[in-house]
Amino acid sequence: MTASSLPISPEASNYDEVSMQQSLMFSDSLKDLKNLRGQLYSAAEYFELSYTNDDQKQIVVETLKDYxxxxxxxxxxxLGSxxxxxxxxxxxxxxxxxxxxxxxxxxxxRIRTCxxxxxxxxxxxxxxxxxTPKFHKRYILPVGETMRGSDGTKLKYQGSFIDNVDDWYQFRKAVRATIKETPPPVSKGRPPGQSARPPQRSATFSFTSTMPKKDLDKRTVSPHRFPLLRSGSVTNRSVTPMASRPTTPNTSRPTNPSPSLAGRRYPSEPKKSASMRFHAEGENAKDAEQNPSKSKRLLKALLSRRKSRKDETLYRYLDEY
Amino acid sequence: MARAGGITNAVNVGIAVQADWENREFISHISLNVRRLFDFLVQFEATTKSKLAALNEKLDILERRLELLEVQVSTASANPSLFNT
Structure with a gap:
């Protein structure tokens, strides 16, 4: 068999042809190895017969050895191949x-990465x-006041220790009336009906409104950012039976006459009252120490202002302050 | 004559014995090489069996991993919304 007659050329570039050629050669080797057994058996039989029949046994033995x-x-x-x-x-x-x-x-x-x-x-x-709702740290909401968060949820501030909404509302209303309406000051010698307030008082109460914004920011980060901390008498009122009412605001009764301005006015008002309070306390520290019952009377007057707006008792006590 | 015939027989016997020992030596060499070949075949069988076992184990592992990949790919193909993000 010549090289040109081989079905598979030795220079087969295809991998399948090479593998097929190797498998064919491997199968041929296995067939030769398998046929070797029969050849050995046939050779043994031939040499046995030759040794028994032939006279030249030495030659047969030597041939058998070579084979x-x-x-x-x-x-x-x-086997090696x-x-x-x-x-x-x-x-x-x-x-x-x-x-x-x-x-x-x-x-x-790749799948894990995907x-x-x-x-x-x-x-x-x-x-x-x-x-996530984001609130400025200046916004201090009183108890019961609700405001809309960025996601539309109602948020309520519960950090203040005035639990009673009505008390807080009355107190704030009274203080606002004393500050913004600038009621006529009443001297000790005048009757309570007259409204002649000295200009020093009004300047004192309007201090926070004319205060620059820089100072306001400083006050917001001060430890007195909760203005009602000093009003111990108001705090003590929370233990009264009125405090057992729910702290959540009643939706049927609005907490502000103008709901559109509620979100803007409420956070700033406690700071104003605090500024007023701090300033007034700084001036009348001695008076407050001498007359501790004055603050109680003032608060009672402020709270009773809800019943009659023309109650001149408030102005009288304010003048005493 | 008898002494000469006895010596010839002795020489023939000696030659026969030497040839017999040579044949025995040749057979021992052949049997030794056949035993070595048998030992090689036994060793080759053991080695081949171990290699085949290792390959079989690797193929089983690969088969399981391929099945897992097929399941994952089929699951991902069943939910094309994952790729539409």
């Missing part, structure tokens, strides 16, 4: 499996949906 040696060498060659091909085939398969493992690992890594990306995108989308 046995050649048969063993041929068998070793065949077959084992080499088997080892080579196993190594190729092992390498192929290793490459397949690497490819599968790459695919798993899953992580999907999880990250989902979490980012969910985090964008949630709008």
């Amino acid at each position: 046995a040696v050649k048969a063993i060498v041929n068998t070793v060659d065949h 077959v084992t080499y091909k088997v080892n080579n085939l196993l190594d190729e398969k092992a390498d192929e499996i290793s490459r397949t493992e690497l490819r599968i690992s790459c695919i798993e890594q 899953l992580q990306y999907i999880d990250h995108e989902g979490s980012s989308q969910q985090s964008l949906i949630i709008n």
Whole structure:
């Protein structure tokens, strides 16, 4: 058989042809190794007959020895070739499996990356949906006051220690009336009906309104940002039976006559009252120490102002302050 | 004559015994090489079996991993909304 008559050329570039050629050669080697057994058996029978029938036994024995040696060498060659091909085939398969493992690992890594990306995108989308409310730290809401958050939820400030809404409302209304309406001052010698207030008083109460914004910001960060901390008498009123009422505002009764301005006016008013209170306390510290009952009477007057707006008792006590 | 015939027989017997020992030595060499060849075949069988077992185990692992990947890909293909974000 010549090289040109071979169906598979040795320079086969295609991988399938090379592998097919190797498999054919491997199968031929296995067939030769399998036929070697029958050849050895037939040779043994031939030499046995020759040794018994032929007279030249020495020649038969020498021929048998040569044939046995050649048969063993041929068998070793065949076994060596077959084992080499088997080892080579196993190594190729092992390498192929290793490459397949690497490819599968790459695919798993890609899938894991895709899953992580999907999880990250989902979490980012969910985090964008949630709008966390942001409030300025200057906004101090009294108890029961509600305001709309950025997400539309009602938020209520419960940090103040005046639990009673009505008390707070009366107190704030009375103080606002004393500050903004600038009621006529009444001297000690005048009757309570007359309204002639000295200009020093009005200047004192309008101090916070004309105060620059810088000072206002400083006051917001001061520890006295809760203006009602000093009003111990008002605080003590929270333990009265009136305090047992619910702190949430009654929706049927608005807390401000103008609801549109509620969100703007309420946070700033406690600071004004606090400024007024601090200033007044600084001036009348001695008077307050000498007359501790004056503050109680003042608060009672302020609270009773709800019943009659023309109660001049308030002005009288304010003048005494 | 008888002494000469006895010596010839002794020489023939000696030659036969030497040939017999040579044949025994040759057979022992042949049997030794056949045993070595048998040992090699046994060792080759064990090595090949171990390699095949390792390959089989690797193929099983690869098969399971491929099945898992197929399930994951089929699940992802069943929910195309995941890729539309």
